[in-house]
Amino acid sequence: MIMQRNVFEGAPIAVGSAEGFKERMRRITDSMLDEGALLTVNYRINGGYAPWFALRVWTGREKSVEKTLEAMGVRSLVPMRKGPYLRRRGRVIEGSMMPVIHGYVLVQMMAVPEYLAGLKGVEHAIDVLGGCEQPMRLTDAEVNRFNVLACGGVYDWERPVDLVLKAGEPVWVTEGHFRDQKGIVVTPNRNGRGDVVIAIMFMGREVPVTVPLALLRKL
Incomplete structure (x- = not known):
């Protein structure tokens, strides 16, 4: 034993x-x-x-x-x-x-x-x-x-921006941390100034980001 x-x-x-x-x-x-x-x-x-x-x-x-x-x-x-x-x-x-x-x-x-x-x-x-x-x-x-x-x-x-966005529209981020990333508008902006909330598909998941309207362009 x-x-x-x-x-x-x-x-x-x-x-x-x-x-x-x-x-x-x-x-x-x-x-x-x-x-x-x-x-x-x-x-x-x-x-x-x-x-x-x-x-x-x-x-x-x-x-x-x-x-x-x-x-x-x-x-x-x-x-x-x-x-x-x-x-x-x-x-x-x-x-x-x-x-x-x-x-x-x-x-x-x-x-x-x-x-x-x-x-x-x-x-x-x-x-x-x-x-x-x-x-x-x-x-x-x-x-x-x-x-x-x-x-x-x-x-x-x-600062006024000549861009009107609606919810669901695809946009492109032109500068900054998410430069050259595609996003989808979540919170629209019809005022021509201020911020927009977009969702960016990043690493397999959607990341919500609040960015200035001037940082975006339509696709």
Whole structure:
């Protein structure tokens, strides 16, 4: 008869460590982002331009995530535009600044899955558009052009656009995170200004996105 030993040998992992799971993961995240940011900077200094990726974040936290990444040395950008005018007691108040596309921060980093995965550890970040293995990329020139158009007021809420859309119409995204993607209008716009909600088929599922009317053209 074989006797079984109920004795554990060796030392349990992480027992007695003062560092908790969240702290350990945050340390790993910070380390990966530091390494990725350094390589990206060195690559740019030597004349190269690392690709840009869209990091999906909590809506309303875009600038907060941008500041966090910049503080860590990670180049990031939230293209901004003027929001709708406010009309109160006969006065017209100029709209406040808002992201061109809500819920996303553009990040420039070397295309290494481990570095991109580190972005998800940043507070208020959700995931990388397209996934860390095969993310959707933007070139440095595309991002610069998109930001120049935004700064020039092309996507401002009150800027009139000669385009009327109806629900169910197919459209094409001309710039930004979803550049060259086809979408279907969900929420129509007959005012010739402001935003439109479209659904983009991405990675086998429909992704709803709110974009300026000026960012679209009919197919």
